[in-house]
Amino acid sequence: MTLDGHKRMRLVPAGIDTYQQPVVYMHRDCDICRSEGFTALTRILVSSGGRELVATLNVVTGDWLGLDVAALSDEAWAALQPEPDAWAVFSHPDPPASTQALRAKVFGQRLSDRDLLGLMRDTVDDRLSDIELAAFVTACAGERLDHEETIGLTRAMVAVGQRIDWGGGAVLDKHCVGGLPGNRTTPIVVAIVAAAGHRIPKTSSRAITSPAGTADTMEVMAPVVLDLATMRQVVEREGGCIVWGGNVRLSPADDILIRIERPLDFDSDGQLVASVLSKKIAAGSSHVLIDMPVGATAKVRSPQSADSLEARLAITARMLGLTAAVLRTDGRQPVGHGIGPALEARDVLQVLRGDAQAPADLRERSLHLAGALLDIAPGAVPGQGRARAEELLDSGEALRKFMAICQAQGGFSEPVMAAHTQPVLAMRSGRLWDVDNRRLARIAKLAGAPRAVAAGIDCRFRLGTQVRAGEPLFHVHAQSRGELQYALEYAAEHPDIFSIEDR
Structure with a gap:
């Protein structure tokens, strides 16, 4: 037996989805729990086959797990990628280097760029527990991130993820702040802008607390789980794409923080700006339009809140070399007829196809956004974007481009309605x-x-x-x-x- 043989256990998959959080399961009476003092929610370093992972311990009290076996959640198993019948060594991890910065923020101190970079590195390396991340999110909530910290957090999020370089020329993008059901303008805007000859590689999210994200709706019509190489091929071929951002991991720190923020339902302008702009910068975007619905039950609930958020977006984008424009829209009611992936996909196709039954508000909003995005493109004559967008939609060019994008991503499917x-x-x-x-x-x-x-x-x-x-x-x-x-x-x-x- 090796010197650390007493710390070894055989690995098995637990078959439990813990949603982005690596979890390891051990029986409370196993030798490692007893000798190492591991208790529920302890952070554990798992080493196997040359890979390491920091996971949270869940203690098993029933008889479904043997004393010599450790089970890994789906997320932990995917991260560690153990061989069949693999064994792992378990130990206490070193304390996260960013703990001091985290404590400083909790007690109201400003964080430097170096502090924020350390926190984001430990976040993506799973060195911080959900409890510690919740403390960070709470400490930054409200107005407790100033403009300089917002810029630093955005830079840090970009630095710890992948970044796409599209070469020379403009790369257009759009983002909606959210909070409005059925507001599925992105596929229409991407089709129009790509048909106009611009590059618009769109990475979109899945729903977390909403009935549908853009990626969920697009997936009804075409594959969205593409790797970076395939995404690049689609854009080089058709000028645009609509893919799930979670698979290309352009801002993985943001994905983790969103998982913490959503159940807490905290509103923080600083974190929202860092979230949006870090993903746009990582995706290689140069010109971005932000759709900001304002309404009592939208994410941005008042003109005053919109003023504050727009100012922070503008300052951060300018400091990071990004051209960004904000378009305030009506956030009082849903957009389109459908709320849910297939119903929203149906609405998108009706607008693109010029169907008489198409929701007029979805068509109008999509044209408004596409026109505004075309207006900020390099070389554009301001004010002419809307007319160009309408021409591309009414002529069928946008529909043809959308279908071509779907085919390039793996093939088109018609939405199926519920039973x-x-x-x-x-x-x-x-x-x-x-x-x-x-x-x-x-x-x-x-x-x-x-x-x-x-x-x-x-x-x-x-x-x-x-x-x-x-x-x-x-x-x-x-x-x-x-x-x-x-x-x-x-x-x-x-x-x-x-x-x-x-x-």
């Missing part, structure tokens, strides 16, 4: 004055979205329209009767999602 649908009826007559975007999105999620891609909501009413009692306000789509009932029960419990009054 079960049921309307939710208006309880009274009157004019629609308000809608709670968050609760409406909650219904779509209870119906199964985004996991069940055909699930969600189809809603045709818009603010200011007249509603009659007994008329369908929206239809719930679900792939199982159980999920349909969950969604309908929640809708019945919250009849005030739509505010219908005679005024």
Whole structure:
């Protein structure tokens, strides 16, 4: 037996998804737990086959795990990549180098660029536990990151991930701050801008707390899990792409921080700016348009909040050599008819195809954004972008480009609709004055979205329209009767999602 043989255990997959957090499972009575003093939530260094991983310990008290076996969560297994019947050595990791900077921020001190770089390195190396990361996110929440720290955090996020170099010339991009269900303008904007002859490599996110992310919607129509080499081939061939950013890991520190931030539901301008701009810089973008919906139940809830966020975006982008423009949009209500991957994909295709049933608001917003992005491209004549965008959409050039992008990414598929649908009826007559975007999105999620891609909501009413009692306000789509009932029960419990009054 080797000197550290007493620290060795055989590895097996636990078959447990711990969502980006590496976890190791050991029985509480195993020799390593007893001798090393390992307890639940201890951070453990796992070494196997020349690879190392810092993981969080979960202690098993039942009899499903042997005393000589350690089980790895899906995330830990993928990171360590052990051989079949592999063994690993377990020990205490060195304390994270960034602990001092983390404590300083918790107690209200400013962090230097070096401090922030150290924190982001330890974040992507899994040296910091979720509890420590939650402390960092909390310490930065509100206005506790100043402009210089925001710039430093953005630089640090870029530095610890991959970065694409597209060579010379402009690279266009767009991003939506979020908080608005069904706002699926990205595929349309990418198609228009690429059809205009510009490069627009779009990396998009999957849903975490929403009924659909852009990547979820695009995946209904074409593959989005592409590596960097394949992504580059698609862009070189067609000028644009729409791929899942999580697979190319352009800003992995941001992906980890988002996992911590979402359950906490903290609003931090500094972290939001660093999140958005780090991914744009890492993707090689030179000119970026930011769509900022403003509304009471959107992410940005007031004009004052929009002013603050826009100023921070502008300063950070300028300091990092990025040309960025912010376009404020109406965030009071959903955009398009569908909320959920397949329903949103249907809306996108209807707009691109010029279908008479296409949602007018999705078409108008997409043209508005595409025109604004074309206006900031090098050599553009300001004010002419909208007309050019409309020409490309109405002529069918945008549709042809979108289909070509889909084929380059692996092939196009038509969206499939859900097996079960049921309307939710208006309880009274009157004019629609308000809608709670968050609760409406909650219904779509209870119906199964985004996991069940055909699930969600189809809603045709818009603010200011007249509603009659007994008329369908929206239809719930679900792939199982159980999920349909969950969604309908929640809708019945919250009849005030739509505010219908005679005024």
